[in-house]
Amino acid sequence: MRHFKVTSLIxxxxxxxxxxxxxTYQALRIxxxxxxxxxxxxxxxxxxxxxTGQQTITGGINxxxxxxxLIVNKGDLIHMNxxxxxxxxxxxxxxxxxxxAVMDGGPHQTIPPGVLWQPFWTVTNNASTLWYHPHLHEMxxxxxxxxxxxxxxxxxxxxxxxxxxxTYGVDDIPxxxxxxxxxxNNQFVVQNVSYGDYMLTNGTPNAAVSLPKQFVRLRILxxxxxxxxxxxxxxxxxxxxxxxxxxxxxxxxxVTRVKLLVGERVEILVNLSNDAIGSSFDLKAYNSNxxxxxxGGEPNTSGQFGSLLNNIDFPVLHINVAASTANPITAxxxxxxxxxxxxxxxxxxxxxxxxxxxQPGPASVPFNFDNVSFAINTINKTVQKDAIEKWTVTNNNxxxxxxHIHDVEFKIVARNGNASSVGAYESGWKDVMYVPRNENVxxxxxxxxxADPIHPFMxxxxxxxxxxxxxxxxxxxxxxxxxxxxTVFNENDFVVYPNPASxxxxxxxxxxxxxxxxxxxxxxxxxxxxxLPQPELSNGVDISLLPAGTYFMQLTDLKTKSTVVKKxxxx
Amino acid sequence: MKPVRYFILIxxxxxxxxxxxxxxxxxxxxxxxxxxxxxxxxxTSLASYPNAKxxxxxxxxxxxxxxxxxTERFNQLNEKYSKLNVPLLAINSMDTFVYEEETFKLMCDxxxxxxxxxxxLYDNMQTVGKDFHAxxxxxxxxxxxxxxxxxIRYSGAIDDNGEHPxxxxxxxxxxxxxxxxxxxxQVPETASFGCAIFYRK
Ligand SMILES: [Cu+2]
Numbered sequence: 001m002r003h004f005k006v007t008s009l010i011x012x013x014x015x016x017x018x019x020x021x022x023x024t025y026q027a028l029r030i031x032x033x034x035x036x037x038x039x040x041x042x043x044x045x046x047x048x049x050x051x052t053g054q055q056t057i058t059g060g061i062n063x064x065x066x067x068x069x070l071i072v073n074k075g076d077l078i079h080m081n082x083x084x085x086x087x088x089x090x091x092x093x094x095x096x097x098x099x100x101a102v103m104d105g106g107p108h109q110t111i112p113p114g115v116l117w118q119p120f121w122t123v124t125n126n127a128s129t130l131w132y133h134p135h136l137h138e139m140x141x142x143x144x145x146x147x148x149x150x151x152x153x154x155x156x157x158x159x160x161x162x163x164x165x166x167t168y169g170v171d172d173i174p175x176x177x178x179x180x181x182x183x184x185n186n187q188f189v190v191q192n193v194s195y196g197d198y199m200l201t202n203g204t205p206n207a208a209v210s211l212p213k214q215f216v217r218l219r220i221l222x223x224x225x226x227x228x229x230x231x232x233x234x235x236x237x238x239x240x241x242x243x244x245x246x247x248x249x250x251x252x253x254x255v256t257r258v259k260l261l262v263g264e265r266v267e268i269l270v271n272l273s274n275d276a277i278g279s280s281f282d283l284k285a286y287n288s289n290x291x292x293x294x295x296g297g298e299p300n301t302s303g304q305f306g307s308l309l310n311n312i313d314f315p316v317l318h319i320n321v322a323a324s325t326a327n328p329i330t331a332x333x334x335x336x337x338x339x340x341x342x343x344x345x346x347x348x349x350x351x352x353x354x355x356x357x358x359q360p361g362p363a364s365v366p367f368n369f370d371n372v373s374f375a376i377n378t379i380n381k382t383v384q385k386d387a388i389e390k391w392t393v394t395n396n397n398x399x400x401x402x403x404h405i406h407d408v409e410f411k412i413v414a415r416n417g418n419a420s421s422v423g424a425y426e427s428g429w430k431d432v433m434y435v436p437r438n439e440n441v442x443x444x445x446x447x448x449x450x451a452d453p454i455h456p457f458m459x460x461x462x463x464x465x466x467x468x469x470x471x472x473x474x475x476x477x478x479x480x481x482x483x484x485x486x487t488v489f490n491e492n493d494f495v496v497y498p499n500p501a502s503x504x505x506x507x508x509x510x511x512x513x514x515x516x517x518x519x520x521x522x523x524x525x526x527x528x529x530x531x532l533p534q535p536e537l538s539n540g541v542d543i544s545l546l547p548a549g550t551y552f553m554q555l556t557d558l559k560t561k562s563t564v565v566k567k568x569x570x571x
Numbered sequence: 572m573k574p575v576r577y578f579i580l581i582x583x584x585x586x587x588x589x590x591x592x593x594x595x596x597x598x599x600x601x602x603x604x605x606x607x608x609x610x611x612x613x614x615t616s617l618a619s620y621p622n623a624k625x626x627x628x629x630x631x632x633x634x635x636x637x638x639x640x641x642t643e644r645f646n647q648l649n650e651k652y653s654k655l656n657v658p659l660l661a662i663n664s665m666d667t668f669v670y671e672e673e674t675f676k677l678m679c680d681x682x683x684x685x686x687x688x689x690x691x692l693y694d695n696m697q698t699v700g701k702d703f704h705a706x707x708x709x710x711x712x713x714x715x716x717x718x719x720x721x722x723i724r725y726s727g728a729i730d731d732n733g734e735h736p737x738x739x740x741x742x743x744x745x746x747x748x749x750x751x752x753x754x755x756x757q758v759p760e761t762a763s764f765g766c767a768i769f770y771r772k
Contacts (some may be wrong), residue, residue, distance in 0.1 A: 045766045046636040047733065055733050056639060057764050085634070086671070087767050113669045185731070187760050527668065 024207035030169040035071035044085040054186040059146030065203040067150030069488040074156035079120040084111040087346040096130035100534040101455035107137040118529045126247035129219040129265045140464040165217040175220040194226040195307035208318035214328030226463045227296035232257040234282040243267030246409030246429025248336040251553030253424045263432040263462035275321040282315040293400040293437030341411040342444040347390035355395045366469030373470030380473035404432040406457035410445035451479035489557040500569040506539035515558035597726040600761045607692035610682040625715040627659040630705035634672040635766035638708040640733040649689040659689045664700025707765035711743040727761030
């Protein structure tokens with residue numbers, strides 16, 4: 001009898017452990033996908049049950065926290081219908097995409113509440129993991145904190161030829177890492193918080209996922225405010241970096257740890273072929289005992305720069321090994337794609353940027369570049385179209401930062417002047433790089449296409465609190481070979497028809513070479529309803545959603561950038 | 572047991588700190604009567620209710636997903652407390668210039684289709700929202716008649732669980748119960764959250 005009792009006691013204990021685990025872990029949410037060439041995105045204020053008790057007010061794109069994964073193909077012309085249904089102006093930036101500045105969704109492409117913004121472009125990026133997120137100056141922290149954003153997967157034929165896992169949600173898993181601090185009412189703390197206290201992986205607390213017993217691909221994105229992750233697995237297994245921000249590397253790079261700073265993406269392959277079905281392990285952040293200046297290494301557990309997750313090792317995703325799928329990837333490819341990288345020797349222009357200010361004190365200025373804080377009407381750099389440039393970012397400051405540039409993917413060519421100090425794990429195309437304290441980092445990029453002397457692209461620290469504080473600058477890409485006679489564009493140069501219109505509105509220019517640069521449609525009260533950057537007008541403008549009434553079309557032409565207003569009626 | 576006790580101690584310390592840190596208290600401040608268009612076709616003011624001891628004033632709107640969770644509770648609260656001369660008035664102070672979904676026409680449609688049994692009032696000049704300092708939809712107030720004036724006696728959340736009313740602690744209703752029993756309101760102020768109300772300059 002005694003023996004029986006002990007056995008049953010052990011059994012009860014096991015049940016309890018199982019029960020605790022069942023309560024502790026939640027199934028990793030896999031964001032829905034949208035694919036095709038037209039994408040409808042609705043940004044809204046909403047709520048989500050994250051903790052027990054009161055729901056948390058969040059922001060959603062088509063959902064309640066973090067938006068759908070957009071799957072696009074290189075070469076496709078894609079159209080975005082972005083509707084802002086939030087109570088606040090915002091923007092939506094396509095992080096990593098090469099596109100015209102006026103489509104970029106940076107701080108200039110503001111979308112007021114209620115407005116439909118319709119950027120479009122041809123995807124020229126290689127197969128890669130990009131993302132989209134709000135980028136309104138001084139509001140980036142607040143909008144990102146709400147959970148507004150989403151992943152973009154670019155596919156192309158070179159990647160498709162490779163034997164790589166690519167069944168989304170099965171052996172190709174998005175892993176979006178962030179954390180939050182909560183107040184007594186279960187609401188996100190937004191003010192003066194550099195680090196959250198509790199992990200959210202794809203918006204799921206204590207996330208766990210079942211992965212098949214084979215090679216599995218993780219597309220990991222850091223969407224923290226400031227925290228970096230030094231990622232590895234709880235059994236210290238070797239895994240393989242196959243892609244950086246801008247696409248696949250030449251060959252997989254074996255590692256046991258990889259640092260991932262805010263805004264960076266890494267694609268990795270993990271071999272589960274030798275794991276027992278039913279076994280489990282963790283993807284972890286090994287953030288304890290980092291060199292000073294690693295964001296999240298500070299020892300404080302509370303306050304603006306403290307966190308319960310600072311300076312400790314903690315799990316970010318629990319992995320349960322399940323049976324393999326029908327056509328598993330069982331081998332690691334020895335080579336991936338054949339990238340042609342720019343080298344420092346290719347650069348014809350060299351720029352140096354210093355990370356300045358940010359020290360506490362009575363006359364403290366927030367972190368900025370070259371002692372100049374972001375100003376919305378100041379263009380900081382002018383780049384010639386097609387130029388290959390080398391930029392060196394120097395951080396002789398008090399803390400680590402990241403550096404992100406829009407428009408291009410770059411190649412890191414040196415750390416502290418040494419090409420050999422660039423890690424193999426960061427040897428691919430990048431658009432965000434870590435600039436640790438007491439280091440200078442150089443990259444080379446080519447600024448092709450999309451010259452526009454008026455609309456700038458951004459470069460900034462991707463810590464959104466630093467960016468909001470002014471650690472951002474603007475550059476324009478200009479084409480000096482293009483010269484045009486400046487004739488004034490006026491209301492006699494085009495007609496809008498039919499008038500009244502019902503479903504489509506057409507624009508006819510007297511000069512067939514005239515191109516529309518921007519169209520804004522407002523109602524009679526002056527409220528903006530639609531914003532169409534560089535609209536393709538051959539099929540007219542879809543106005544079927546506008547209620548009957550009188551409207552104004554403000555049309556800016558491409559050549560002279562002058563704006564003409566015409567009235568039209570919708571019946 | 573020790574660690575648990577420490578935890579509770581630390582927790583209560585935090586609670587105290589956050590309470591002390593709260594500013595812009597609304598409690599005890601008088602608000603003005605108003606005259607607003609009612610979705611039932613009439614015009615409504617506080618004076619329309621000569622027997623009222625107090626009111627539950629809830630700022631809400633058409634489009635906010637979190638505010639939408641409360642319609643049925645508004646019906647129930649109004650049903651219960653109107654009889655005790657503490658009716659519920661819902662006010663929409665959203666900027667209808669910016670938010671097309673908040674027009675009076677759409678308010679009427681919503682009140683009809685969702686069978687609002689409480690007055691739904693259109694604060695198109697945002698004057699009432701500003702007078703109350705309403706911050707979110709929803710943001711609840713309990714006002715009480717004291718010496719001929721309307722005094723704010725509760726400000727904050729309606730309850731502490733939007734999606735699961737059966738699990739919620741009804742803070743606004745508790746305040747009304749306290750006032751009806753001539754007690755001091757035990758929890759006069761809580762945080763309101765939901766969609767932000769932006770005021771025209
Ligand atoms: Cu920074």
